[in-house]
Amino acid sequence: MPASLKDVAARAGVSVGTVSNVLNRPDRVAAPTRARVESAIHELGFVPNAPARNLRAQRAQVLGLVVPDISNPFFTDVARGVEDAALDAGYSVMLCNTDEQAAREDRYLTILESQRVSGIIITPARQTLRPLDRLLARGVAVTLLDSPRRGSEVCSVSVDHETGGRLAVGHVSSLGHRRIAWVAGPRDIPQVAAREDGVREYAREHGLTVTALPAESMSAAAGEEAVRRALAQGLDATALVCANDLIAVGAMRALRDSGLRVPGDMSVIGYDDIDFAASAAVPLTSVRQPRYELGRAAAELVVGECRDRSTHVHRHMDFQPTLVVRASTAPAPDRGTSTTASASTRPPVEEPR
Numbered sequence: 001m002p003a004s005l006k007d008v009a010a011r012a013g014v015s016v017g018t019v020s021n022v023l024n025r026p027d028r029v030a031a032p033t034r035a036r037v038e039s040a041i042h043e044l045g046f047v048p049n050a051p052a053r054n055l056r057a058q059r060a061q062v063l064g065l066v067v068p069d070i071s072n073p074f075f076t077d078v079a080r081g082v083e084d085a086a087l088d089a090g091y092s093v094m095l096c097n098t099d100e101q102a103a104r105e106d107r108y109l110t111i112l113e114s115q116r117v118s119g120i121i122i123t124p125a126r127q128t129l130r131p132l133d134r135l136l137a138r139g140v141a142v143t144l145l146d147s148p149r150r151g152s153e154v155c156s157v158s159v160d161h162e163t164g165g166r167l168a169v170g171h172v173s174s175l176g177h178r179r180i181a182w183v184a185g186p187r188d189i190p191q192v193a194a195r196e197d198g199v200r201e202y203a204r205e206h207g208l209t210v211t212a213l214p215a216e217s218m219s220a221a222a223g224e225e226a227v228r229r230a231l232a233q234g235l236d237a238t239a240l241v242c243a244n245d246l247i248a249v250g251a252m253r254a255l256r257d258s259g260l261r262v263p264g265d266m267s268v269i270g271y272d273d274i275d276f277a278a279s280a281a282v283p284l285t286s287v288r289q290p291r292y293e294l295g296r297a298a299a300e301l302v303v304g305e306c307r308d309r310s311t312h313v314h315r316h317m318d319f320q321p322t323l324v325v326r327a328s329t330a331p332a333p334d335r336g337t338s339t340t341a342s343a344s345t346r347p348p349v350e351e352p353r
Contacts, residue, residue, distance in 0.1 A: 003044035011040035023114065026107070038106060045134055047113050059139075061091045063302060064112035066105065066122040067145070070097040072218065072246060073274040074291055075123075078145065081295025082121060089303045091118070098125050100189070106131060113140065119302035121145050121295075127190070129154070141305035141312075145298045146191060155301040157294055157317045161191050164287045164321035165198025168241045168269050171285065171323055173206055176332035177239040177267060181211045183226055183251055184243035185218040192218075192243050195271060199241055211237055215247055223250030231258050238266060238332045245270035245277050245286055252282060252328070263330035273324050283326035290319050 009016045014037060021028050022037040029037070040046075065082050067075045079095060086093050094117065096108040105125045109132070112120055119141035122132070132142050136153060144156035172180060180203070187193050203210045213230045215222035223242060227235075231254065242248035248270030252262050262268050262282045270277060273288035297317050305312040 003046040005046075007044055008037065008040045008046050011044060012037045023110075035103070038103075038110070041110060042106065042134075047110075047134075047138065059116045059118045059306075062094055062115065062117045063091050063299065063306075064094050064096060064108070064115075064117045064120040064122075065145075066096045066098060066108055066112075066120060068098050068100045068123055068125060069218070070095065072244070073276070074244070074272045074289070077274070077291035078295035078298075081292040081297075082299040083295075085296040085299035086303065089299075091299075091303060091306075100125050102126055102131075109135065113138070118306040119143070121298045121302055123147055127188075139309070141302050141309065143298045143302040143305075146294060153314065155298075155305065155314050155316070157298045157301065157319070159191075159289050159294065159319045159321055161194035161321070162198035162201070164271060164289070165195040165200075165241075166202045167198075167321060167323045168195075168271060168287050169199045169202045169208065169210075171325065172239040172241065172267055172269060172329060173202070173208060175239075175267065175329060178207075178332070179209045179211075179237045180239045180241055181213050181227075181230065181235060181237040182241050182243075183213045183215060183223055183247050185215050185222065185247070189218070195243055211235070213240075215243075218244050218246060220246045220250035220253070223247030224254045225250070227251040227254035228258070231255075231260075239329070240266060240268045242268065242270045245272045245274045245284060248284055248286070248328075249276075249280060252280070252284075262328050265333060267329040267332075269329055277324075278326065280328075282328045285326045285329040286324050287321045288324050289321055294319060 005016050005019050009019045019037055022034050026034055063086050065079060069075060083093050098105040102125045113135055121143050123145045124147060136142060142154045144154055147156055147158055182196060182199050184192050184196060200210060213226045215226040240251050242251055248268050252268055255262055255266055260266050270284050270286040273286040277284040277286045
């Protein structure tokens with residue numbers, strides 16, 4: 001028998017009105033009580049609008065887009081790709097920002113199901129698909145965004161981030177840099193871990209020294225603080241390989257404030273090639289991801305499943321990154337001249353925009 005509001009209220013030890021407030025006006029409920037109710041909702045598998053939850057024909061022509069940080073221009077561009085493809089197919093999009101918080105992600109998934117969305121495109125905050133199991137069981141189409149394949153139960157689109165990491169460190173290596181710092185946010189972000197794996201794999205193969213400079217997040221402020229701290233401790237590196245462009249921008253601020261020139265004293269390379277990378281004070285060399293194409297592909301996959309689940313075949317699409325060389329990287333200052341990479345090791349390069 002499907003769980004009801006009363007069942008949730010009894011499990012959480014609150015009134016039915018409190019459960020209703022958590023679902024519709026969560027700001028009116030104290031955080032500990034809200035957490036208890038949300039836990040009961042997940043344990044019981046409760047979904048509002050129960051009569052419609054298994055009727056695909058009554059689902060709205062709406063897609064949920066769940067991303068970790070909409071303030072990051074990477075996800076802004078991805079969202080545009082999702083929106084354009086959705087609009088072409090006659091769907092609208094609800095945007096949800098999780099701030100990489102599992103509890104916030106859970107709340108949004110509950111809200112999206114209560115709104116009877118047809119499909120969800122999500123960059124998960126966790127390594128497990130368990131939070132999505134309930135939605136999949138109820139016929140909601142799910143596509144993972146910028147996330148590696150996880151079994152065959154969902155579609156996914158991603159970028160080969162290990163190759164991206166190799167492109168970044170391979171570029172500065174080709175310029176004669178042997179002492180390199182890797183500046184990145186939390187490794188529990190799968191994309192960051194994959195980029196670091198590529199960096200370290202290339203470094204081992206070519207005898208490079210890589211120093212890790214951990215940043216608290218993927219923001220410019222975190223990148224600036226990580227590099228500022230490292231400089232104060234006597235950073236021994238001639239190039240910074242950054243996990244994204246925001247971190248790279250923060251790193252360049254720290255270098256500038258310390259009286260160091262980019263790229264004269266320190267080369268800096270970012271990742272994502274967001275729009276302002278080309279217009280920074282020192283135009284930023286970066287590993288480009290096809291952001292718009294990534295979002296559009298994810299939307300097309302989830303719409304295809306929404307329209308005909310009976311014949312839909314789950315697919316994984318893996319996009320390749322490319323290197324865009326600009327003014328923030330130059331030959332290592334202690335070498336004076338650039339080394340020449342062999343044809344077999346030189347990474348593919350796009351002309352600056």
